[in-house]
Amino acid sequence: MATERWKHSNTTVYNIGFHLIWCSKYRRNVLENEIEARLKELLQDKADKIGISIEKMEIMPDHVHLFVKANPTMSPHWIVQQLKAYTSRILRQEFSEMRTRLPTLWTRSYYCESVGHISEATVKKYIEEQKNK
Structure with a gap:
């Protein structure tokens, strides 16, 4: 996990952050234990x-x-698409119970919010505190 605020390419200096959220199909509680651990590795x-x-x-x-x-050439939609497709395919191959409980692992929707430097700490704290709710 990176800590440097500014990123550089040949022609650009940028700091683009996104808070992304997506749900399992039917909001089923399937992302627990070994599936949770494997999902983190895959992401x-x-x-x-x-x-x-x-x-x-x-x-x-x-x-x-x-x-x-991400860098400025990557859209949030593309990022979510890449992450969801990759994780769904592999998790459903490795955990057969996912294929029998759900027609697909993820819903088609997602939430995205751009995050500037000022609110970065707030978003990180919010995500950290999700487990304690």
Whole structure:
């Protein structure tokens, strides 16, 4: 997880963060125990592959909270699409009970909010505190 505020490319200096949330199909409590642990590994793996940084992650039994940083050429829609497709495919292969309980792992919808530097700490604290609710 990165801590540097500014990122650089050949022509750009940027600091773009997104708070992303998406739910399991029918809000079923399937993201627990070993599935939760494996989901965290898969999200980090895919984030590394596509070049985004997961600053904060919290997996709830029926939804996912992420705070990610990306470069200006990546749309939030594309990021969510990449993460959801990759994790759904692998989790459903590895955990057969997911194939029998749900027609698909994720809902088609998601929540996205852009996050500036001022509210970054607030979003991280909010995500951290989700487990305690």
